[in-house]
Amino acid sequence: MASQLGYSVGEDAGIHCETSFSRNGVSLEPFKKYRIQPVNPDKVTFVIVNVSKEDGGIYTSYAVDRNTWFRSEQSDLVELLIKDTDLPKPSISMSPGWVEFLGSNITIQCRARGPVKRFYLHRFGYPYAGLPRMIETDGDVADFLFIDVSWDQLGEYFCTYRPPWGFLMSMPSNTVALQLLDTNLLDPPSISLRPLGGVDLATNVTISCMTTEWYDKTFYLEKAGGQMLWELWTRRTVATFFIIHVNWEHGGEYRCTYAMRRAMSLSSDPVELLIRDPDLPRPNISLSPSSVALLGSNIIISCWMEGLNNTFYLHKAGKRKAPQSVESKEGMALFQISNVRLNHAGSYSCSYRTPKLFKTSENSNNVDLLVLGLKYSY
Template identity: 30%
Template sequence: MGGSAVTPIFTALLYLGLCQRQCNQIQAGTLPKPFIWADPGTIITMGRPVTIWCQGSLQAESYHLYKEQVSQLLGMWVAWNFRDKARFSIKSMSPNSAGQFQCIYNSSSGWSERSDYLQLVVTGMYSKPSFSAHPSPIVASGGNVSLLCNSKDTMDTFHLLKEGGAGPPQHRESRFSAGRHQAVFPVDSVNISHGGIYRCYGSFRFSSHVWSHPSDHVDLKVTGTFEKPSLSAHPGPSVTLGENVTLQCRSESWCDTFHLFKEGFIAPPQHLHWQNNTGPFQVNFTMSLVNSVHAGTYRCYSSHSTSPYLLSQPSDPLELIVSEAANTTSLSKHKPDFKSASNSQDYTVENLIRMGMTGLVLVVLVVLLYQS
């Protein structure tokens, strides 16, 4: 794209009749078609600005931008700048700004062919859908995972987008199940290119360029890139309720990030960065005031901060056992039996009374015999 940036002069043809008359006169020519793109991208949040660029030829005299819907021209803008490209600015993105665009240019030789279509989407119109990875956002290389997007709203289409991804968004029609509208995006034979941040959006068929707020993100991590670290518990894997325990993840090869994952736990794994630049490659995950929720099977992974979504092979599993503070059954065996002791004391008093009465009777008998 040669030449310095020059602010173009825009002429807006706002009346549909005028646009249609001129559009009908413009026939696709033999000049090469221009290239069309949007900056910062084609998926724009409501209210944010966006610029549509059309690049043609240095001999271009004018550029025309068309927005189409149901094969009908709705508007046309003309930018005069006598350069190899033209800029068309949208200051505040709205549902009316979204849609399908093409551009052409003309010169003394005639008109160019139309550019490819540019799909411009606005987001933030509806409430965000829910988004999750099944069975887990941590996937072994070569394995399979399903990304589930769902909403209680009656959205009939869902869109899957990978941040920074080179490919276009994926689209799936929704299905109603368990009281929600949902779509499943399967990812088969996972490889390192699948690692990254994913979000999903919902929309309605009658306005396919108007999407919901983005879902919460899912970080898809691919394992098996590096050798497995080791995982150990200190002071041990058996912990008493209310105590503290530390799970130490250690690697023999260089790495600067460690991830702790609990099997069957939906929440994303914990991660810590290696801080000691001279010591061993290890970090400590400390759990305070352990309760029954902490019990389970853990694994850890290592990674490099330059490739945060590529993890090592998993460590060997470590089962954390949480037991109660004391065994009430064994305590009851050693508890003094106050009732039994009381009964024994009562029996002793009775025996003493009986012996006393017997002795008194014997004394009376002796006295009577002596007097006689």
Template identity: 25%
Template sequence: MGGSAGTLTPTALLYLGLCQGLWDQARTGTLPKPSIWADPGPMVTKGSPVTIWCQASLQADVYYLYKESVHGSWPMKTSQDSSNRASVSFASMSSHNSGKYQCAYQRGKSWSQGSDLLTLVVTGVYDAPSFSANPTLVVASGGNVSLSCSSPWPRGSFHLLKEGGADVPQYLELTFRRKRYQAVFLVGPVNTSHGGTYRCYISPESYPYLWSQPSNPLHLQVTGVYREPSLSAQPGPLVQSGDSLSLLCRSETGFDRFALTKDEELRAPQCLDGQPSPNFTLGPVSRSHGGRYRCYCGHKLSSTWSAPSAPLDVLITGMYEKPTLSAQPGPSVSWGENVTLQCRSEVLFDSFHLSKEGSLAPPQVLHLQDTVIPNQVKFTLSPVTSDHEGTYRCYSSHSNSPYLLSQPSDPLELLVSGPHWYLYVLIGVSVAVVLLLGLLGLLLVRQRRRGKGRKPGAADPEPKDRGLQDRERERERRPTSHHITIQDSITAYRL
């Protein structure tokens, strides 16, 4: 077993071949136990260098490294910048260097307790196993996924590791299929911590620290962590073969990674390849571009994604001969009436699509149960309003290739007449009825108030002309009365 030792110094005495009895004394020491670790890590590729470090909380005189099942120990080289840690380096990792290690230190006549065990594994000794996921590597939050590691070795152990050092599940079952042993690891219910890169290894039963080469990496992606974005097509989901199409994924602010998947109705996406822009350009499009798309949003350097957007069907036109489109009773219809648009094909098809120029809505689809030539379907618009006015086209397709459509039919322009006067009459009648009801209500309230103000049996008030006559008579009597009063005063004075 190879190693390197430092030069003797007053603070770090190097002892070779420490006997087993002295190590037993060290492991039962009273000083605090040191910590132990490997740099760059406890898993080392065959032929690569590795350094084992031992660090104490106190300054020590001597450090020793002990390997399990080996009689003796190695002195450790004290670090130049501190005497409270020391190291042993292996320039080229081999199968002889693998195993479990402990370290201890001595200060004066006192020994420390032994450190925790460090398991040093050498990888790349055997061929890599096979590694796969079922049903998919893209899993919705709360779902489950099985990771399978298989090898032809009859006896041994399977090891599942995740980048970042997170805890991984123990294998659920060990089976033998097609001359291969297979270990199945169940991951789930998944959450954000399960996203990341996994690899598996195998090791023989008799050499547990000698591992195989790593398997192919599997990148587990977790969806449904954030709100779903929206997906739209420009100029629209109907695209002629050979043209280009842009799919725009809109989301809340703060996301810098977007992914587009296709045909999730048949299977979950096998991968999510992110890009910084929410615009995905397809084209020149061909038969293979037809399908159902969804988009996701997420963050860089993360294995978590949003919930999927609502599905968007991209339909490729120009695959077959065009059908014919007609209107019954005709292309001019009055507002409020019914109209039937008939799509007819002389070739055997079982699905027909009706689209309106400028509409953002997906085309209407009708399926035939009885495919007798000529094929035809009827799209009914009822009742017709001004919104139905426009240019229509129809397409034909096969149900086993729902995203591949024929050439468009000749355009049919639907004209809707009379919406204005009909609407004005309806509004005028409604306003007149409301005003009439309001007037009748006011008259009824006024009549009720008058009835409450009159007392039973009371005489009607006299007219205003009679009251004026009484006041005039009163004025005629006033001068006579005044004259009598003056004469009486004169008579009284004379007396």
């Protein structure tokens, strides 16, 4: 049995009927509030004006030859479903991810908060390009499997469902976008984050994605866990994403991809957004053998925090590059500067991050490294 797409209360619904047994025209009688719109001698559309929930149901049609009054057999059955705004919207997810390789297998899962008779999977922008895929169920979840994904399956998908009672349909879920990777077409973008290092709560952060391609493209910013956050269409080679007033939930690992000419690039390298936690104790820092170094000598900067084996970061005041990082051993991390040069002089501090969380301590106190040059006389 085929189902019509759901109609909202107050809309006009159209049911299309067609026959080929007669070339003398089709005789159809209007019923109730139906309006007949002839399309050609053998095809008409029944229009149900100002649809209500009572109009939901199972419909069939037949045709009558005007000359012989011969009546055709009844058509197949069709369900007319009415959208019910009181039903909870379903949720939708895609696995293993929203970006996949050409020819891979993916699953789109639809889930409802309550009993369901049938789930529907729709492709956005294709309401009449074939009926939506459907799965009968007596539970609250349905998995739609795509085998050997191809280019013509790209697009955005959403779910609806029919409850076990009435001829009703839920409002649509959010959408998920299916994009495909073709590693032979596009190089991966690069990514950068400002400000560097840990940031304070309520700080504004920018994440920039860059490529060498000048043509129209859409950049995507993804957070670890397969969560696609934002997309941005541009003709430029750089797309900038803004995170306003950072909170704890923003901490994490981010990557960029971009789509162009129906192809998706590989992901960029990751960048980490770390958020400073003022409740974490500050680490300690020291210089050895001395805070004064001769050109060409070696210096070790030690950072430590008793009882913690974490990643430590070394920051230099005024430096615009990402801080160096070292995994600690027995709570201590050693940063070695070999063959000291004049540009190594400056103020240094360190911080550390907590295991498995994207939180970082505030910076330690500063230590100053002075570099002495040699004066030659001729």
